[in-house]
Amino acid sequence: MAFLEIDGLKKRFGNVEILKGIDVELEKGGFLVLVGPSGCGKSTLLNTIAGLEQITEGEIRVDGRAINDLHPSKRDIAMVFQSYALYPNMTVAGNISFGMEMRGVPADERQKAIDKVAKVLQIGHLLQRKPSQLSGGQRQRVAMGRALVRDPKLFLFDEPLSNLDAKLRVDMRIEIKRLHATTGTTIVYVTHDQIEAMTLATKIAVMRDGEVQQFGTPAEIYNNPTNLFVADFMGSPAMNLIPATIATSGNALSVVLQREAREPITLPMANAPAGLSAFQGKPIIFGVRPEALTDPEGAERNASNIATADLHIEVVEPAGSDTFAVTNLGGKGVVARLRADANIQPGTSTPLAFNLTKAVFFDPATENRIR
Amino acid sequence: MSAVATPARQASGGINTKLVNRIVIYGLLALFALFYLMPLFVMLVTSFKTMDEIQNGNMLALPKAPTFDPWLKAWGETCVGLTCAGIKGYFWNSIKMVVPAVLISTMLGALNGYVLTKWRFRGATLVFGLMLFACFIPFQSVLLPMATILGSVGRFGVTLQNSVGTSFGLGNSTVNLVFVHVVYGIGFTTLFFRNYYEAFPTELIKAAQVDGASFFQIFRRIMLPNSMPIFVVTVIYQFTNIWNDFLFASAYAGTGDAMPMTVALNNVVNTSTGVVEYNVNMAAAMIAALPTLIVYVVAGRYFVRGLMAGAVKG
Numbered sequence: 001m002a003f004l005e006i007d008g009l010k011k012r013f014g015n016v017e018i019l020k021g022i023d024v025e026l027e028k029g030g031f032l033v034l035v036g037p038s039g040c041g042k043s044t045l046l047n048t049i050a051g052l053e054q055i056t057e058g059e060i061r062v063d064g065r066a067i068n069d070l071h072p073s074k075r076d077i078a079m080v081f082q083s084y085a086l087y088p089n090m091t092v093a094g095n096i097s098f099g100m101e102m103r104g105v106p107a108d109e110r111q112k113a114i115d116k117v118a119k120v121l122q123i124g125h126l127l128q129r130k131p132s133q134l135s136g137g138q139r140q141r142v143a144m145g146r147a148l149v150r151d152p153k154l155f156l157f158d159e160p161l162s163n164l165d166a167k168l169r170v171d172m173r174i175e176i177k178r179l180h181a182t183t184g185t186t187i188v189y190v191t192h193d194q195i196e197a198m199t200l201a202t203k204i205a206v207m208r209d210g211e212v213q214q215f216g217t218p219a220e221i222y223n224n225p226t227n228l229f230v231a232d233f234m235g236s237p238a239m240n241l242i243p244a245t246i247a248t249s250g251n252a253l254s255v256v257l258q259r260e261a262r263e264p265i266t267l268p269m270a271n272a273p274a275g276l277s278a279f280q281g282k283p284i285i286f287g288v289r290p291e292a293l294t295d296p297e298g299a300e301r302n303a304s305n306i307a308t309a310d311l312h313i314e315v316v317e318p319a320g321s322d323t324f325a326v327t328n329l330g331g332k333g334v335v336a337r338l339r340a341d342a343n344i345q346p347g348t349s350t351p352l353a354f355n356l357t358k359a360v361f362f363d364p365a366t367e368n369r370i371r
Numbered sequence: 372m373s374a375v376a377t378p379a380r381q382a383s384g385g386i387n388t389k390l391v392n393r394i395v396i397y398g399l400l401a402l403f404a405l406f407y408l409m410p411l412f413v414m415l416v417t418s419f420k421t422m423d424e425i426q427n428g429n430m431l432a433l434p435k436a437p438t439f440d441p442w443l444k445a446w447g448e449t450c451v452g453l454t455c456a457g458i459k460g461y462f463w464n465s466i467k468m469v470v471p472a473v474l475i476s477t478m479l480g481a482l483n484g485y486v487l488t489k490w491r492f493r494g495a496t497l498v499f500g501l502m503l504f505a506c507f508i509p510f511q512s513v514l515l516p517m518a519t520i521l522g523s524v525g526r527f528g529v530t531l532q533n534s535v536g537t538s539f540g541l542g543n544s545t546v547n548l549v550f551v552h553v554v555y556g557i558g559f560t561t562l563f564f565r566n567y568y569e570a571f572p573t574e575l576i577k578a579a580q581v582d583g584a585s586f587f588q589i590f591r592r593i594m595l596p597n598s599m600p601i602f603v604v605t606v607i608y609q610f611t612n613i614w615n616d617f618l619f620a621s622a623y624a625g626t627g628d629a630m631p632m633t634v635a636l637n638n639v640v641n642t643s644t645g646v647v648e649y650n651v652n653m654a655a656a657m658i659a660a661l662p663t664l665i666v667y668v669v670a671g672r673y674f675v676r677g678l679m680a681g682a683v684k685g
Contacts (some may be wrong), residue, residue, distance in 0.1 A: 047577075050577075050581060051580075052577050052580065052581075072577075072580045072581045072583075073581060073582065077581065079577075079578070081577065082574070083572060085572065085575050087578075087592075087593055088597055089593075089596035098584075098592075099581075099582035102582055102583040102584050102588065146578075
């Protein structure tokens, strides 16, 4: 039995269904990231776990106990808010101990708990300051301190890093991951940033329009997206989704990609998924991640199915650690990820290797994966 | 040549128009200031003159032999109606009425604003609209219905007095005035606080809920300590309005011991017997105007401080 279980959760505001039956579960000590574009219902889902929103249908259980009818303070949870929500009239120490004060914890115990948390987060020198005297990163720490001090069963994070600048965001992301590793707490984390989702999570739920599109480990989500939306949303740069057709040569299937002003490329598919044979002569969407489209020398050596084709390079973007090359296939810009020192010139024709082991296929009509 | 000369000419013309603009603006401002300060000046000057000097001298002239007697007389001796014990008793009457009325109406306004923004219920907007409507009801239209209500409450007070031995203040004129001003003030105080709390971050309330704070604990520990600017604005507004009110005061406490300052001042000035003592009248009027000035000067400082605190991000 999982530690956090959400069963058939529905949330309606009047006639509008915000959450359309969510089923998610998380093991103890796990890190669940709810990710999706704005308006997908991920924050609402978090608020229903916190008890700040009532649910219309379904059940939320923590450690086997249904909590969906309990008051937020009785659920044994702690929450870190997007704006940090530090009480501006109280000192840092006051902010951290407010919850304990409300629960009637004696003053000396409160002080001990404050000191302990301050040590973990290295905010001891800030305890007597007001939130307005803190920097963004310090506020973030205090907000986490306020959650940590409760020692709850479940931590909820609502886009905690979205107000920080890019460098600090990376630092705090590592810090959250370290905190999770050392304390072994169970965390539910909302973000719209798929990199945060990939780096932090043990489980990811990709959401859209109040539904979970895919639920799995980061590797599953990244390598085996169930539909076009997940494939497009997760990964940076995004997966190349190229309109293509399926042809037969002998008894093997092959993928035909249109090139601009030249004859189409035909990529033989040795390990085509079973469902693909039904699409002979029909349009499909061919998905290949930028790192699976690279210079032949940089291609994965142990990949079993590599096809090379000459492609016309339109733009080259050296990014330091990698070089990205943009070409055109099937009428769409396609990004290839090359080694930093790859010798490549825009406007020339260069051979690039497709790692077809990693390729995925989608039905353009249903947007679902062809397996 | 002309191309070189033109900018110089424009610049000098610019300076001239700028100067003229300044002179016009400051001149007009000075004129308005003078216009508004003139009555205050005459009042102050007159209140320090003797009667002889007032009758024979220039109204704008400074007092030749300044005297505090008119102020002392206004405070302790002048006749209000038939009793000649000065206005000091009425001054305290006003204080006894204003302080509870301001505090109660402000607290209720804060509570209303809190509920209307952070604990929204079905029809909250309608309720707020109706309360807003209360701001536009003319005083005069309330007079008679309110008199009827106060009359019934007073009779109930008498019944209580006879049966229990105490009326719990029901029927007392000061209590009546406090009640009237609270009822009439709630519309305004609610408007102030609702608009302030509308911009108050809701995540703070959510955080406090997760922390286990109750409805009133959130109000007392989170909302009120962060409401200083609007609190001061409301107190200044309510204090000025209630202290200066004449209509309700004269209608519900126009005679007798509970008469507030405004009514008493009117009675001082309207005394028809003997010589009109302008210096005493002016001193009494100054005393009547003083508390609102003091509240503004004292609280105004906090008001500015509150605004500054809000200006800092976070």
